[in-house]
Amino acid sequence: MTTIDTPRRPVYFDCDTGIDDSLALAYLLASPEIELVGIGTVSGNVSAAQAAENTLRILALAGRGDIPVAVGAHDALTRAFEGGAPHVHGSNGIGEVELPESGLTAIDLDAAQLLVRLSHEYEGRLEIITVGPTTNIALALRLDPTLPSRVVEVTAMGGAAFASGNVTPVAEANIWNDPEAAAELIAAPWPVVLVPLDVTVENTLEESHRQQLLDSDRPLARAVGEMLDFYFDFYVELYGRRSSALHDPLAAAIAVGGVVATNAPLVDVVVDATHGPGRGQTICDLRGQRLGPVDQTGAHVRVVLGTDRPLDAHLVERLTASV
Numbered sequence: 405m406t407t408i409d410t411p412r413r414p415v416y417f418d419c420d421t422g423i424d425d426s427l428a429l430a431y432l433l434a435s436p437e438i439e440l441v442g443i444g445t446v447s448g449n450v451s452a453a454q455a456a457e458n459t460l461r462i463l464a465l466a467g468r469g470d471i472p473v474a475v476g477a478h479d480a481l482t483r484a485f486e487g488g489a490p491h492v493h494g495s496n497g498i499g500e501v502e503l504p505e506s507g508l509t510a511i512d513l514d515a516a517q518l519l520v521r522l523s524h525e526y527e528g529r530l531e532i533i534t535v536g537p538t539t540n541i542a543l544a545l546r547l548d549p550t551l552p553s554r555v556v557e558v559t560a561m562g563g564a565a566f567a568s569g570n571v572t573p574v575a576e577a578n579i580w581n582d583p584e585a586a587a588e589l590i591a592a593p594w595p596v597v598l599v600p601l602d603v604t605v606e607n608t609l610e611e612s613h614r615q616q617l618l619d620s621d622r623p624l625a626r627a628v629g630e631m632l633d634f635y636f637d638f639y640v641e642l643y644g645r646r647s648s649a650l651h652d653p654l655a656a657a658i659a660v661g662g663v664v665a666t667n668a669p670l671v672d673v674v675v676d677a678t679h680g681p682g683r684g685q686t687i688c689d690l691r692g693q694r695l696g697p698v699d700q701t702g703a704h705v706r707v708v709l710g711t712d713r714p715l716d717a718h719l720v721e722r723l724t725a726s727v
Contacts, residue, residue, distance in 0.1 A: 412439040413556075414526040415659070416519055418476070419652070420448025420536030421455040422493035423628075423635040426462055427609075427719070428535055428652035430624050433466050434722040435660045438531070440468075442522050444515025446476045447485040448536040448581050450497035453478070454488075455536075456510050458497050464506035466624045473508070476515025476540035480582035489577070492638050499634030503627060516543035523554040530554065533659045534589075535561040535652035537578050542585035545592055552594035561655035562586065563600040563673075563686030565707050575684025576601050579675060583684045587675040590686075596705045597665070598673065599655040600686065603708050607650040607715045608643065611636070620724040628723065650715050657715055658708060662722070667710030669697035 415438045419425040432440055443463075445455035456475045463469055479485050494500040513521065519540065523530050532555055534541055541558070545551055562578035563586075569575040579586045590596060609632065617629030636646040657663040672689040676682040688707050692698055697709075 413437060413531055414439055414441045414522070414529055415531045415533055416442045416444070416522050418444045418446060418515065418532065418534040418536060418540050419455060419459065420446050420450060421458040421462070422449030422489070422497045423499050423631045424648070424650065424652040425449065425535055426458065426498055426628050426631055427650070428656040429459065429462055430466070430628055430723050431653050431656050431719060432533070432660070433468055433624070434725065435662065437660050440471050441526065442518050443471060443473045444476045444518055444540045445473065446515065446536045446540050447478050448488065448578065449493045450488045451478060451485060452476050454497055460506045460508040460510070461503035462624065464508055465503060465627060469506070469508050472511045472518060474513050474515040474518040475510045477543060480537060480539055481542060481584040492635070494634050499631035501627060501630045515540040516547050519544040520548045520551060523551055527554045529556060531556050531659065532558040533656055534558065535578070535655055537581040538585045538589045539582045542588040545588055552592050555594050557595045557597060558589065559597040559599065559655055559659035560589065561599045561604065561652050563598055565600050565602050565686065565688040565690055565709060567600065567602040567605070569684070570601060572684060574682055576686070579686055580684035583675055583677040587677045590673050590675050590705060593704065597658065597668070597708065598686065598705055599658055599708045603711060604651040604654050605649045607654050608647045609650055609716055609719070610647045613716055613720050616720050616724060622724060625723040650719065653719055654715050657718065658711070662718055663715055664712040665706070665708045665710070666712045667697050668706045668708045669693055670699040670703040670706050672700060672703050673705040673707065
């Protein structure tokens, strides 16, 4: 019997490489379903430049220096970068872990330019996964408003539907850091899968999982295990134990298909980009959704509220599997 190989799906990954971004990147690198064809960095957890340096060092550790990395927006669309989240991710974004110098450099294009170029190169096939502020995506839309016509789907970690925010009572960090950009991404005419706090805070990594990563013979798995030491300390206040939420890795796993969204209705979503108390809120029209997912006519944003399984074991298995 002849076996037909399924082509790997091309993915552009946009990130603000902190600790959970590093987990998501490691997961994507270990996923045979997709091929990372480009990475853009943005200011969020750290500056876009620091995120690029972290990304390049991770790629070198994984032996994947072939993937182009582009430095993206330093500032949000309407305000200057305010320094990131060193209390969450450490001053270098990766839990104060010092990864080996990579010898790799970012490409000359900025992230928005790279995304537009890739959309032409992989027209009708390219998928976007964004796990930081969406400034680069908004700039790419401004650079080429026809971009959505060449993209299969955008999976975005961000927002809160029924859940409360984690920066303000209603705003999640990625959306809060650039609400104007998030509003442009959500309004664009392409399919969007929004992975909000409702599901990401319900998926955790525990000390036993971290130890599995530390015990791995794969250098990248051990490195992210080391990074998690810092991250776990931050989450003690939320969970009452050393563990962490799996924000960005869950978005990556849903995009890849390793975890399946089982409750994810298509609904109208609006991002509040005003300057009142609702700034940064993702207003999801979830009326009538408590008894099960109901798609709204004409909506193009799928809001993930439930998945088929926890991410933890699957994530660790991917990161520690033999090459």
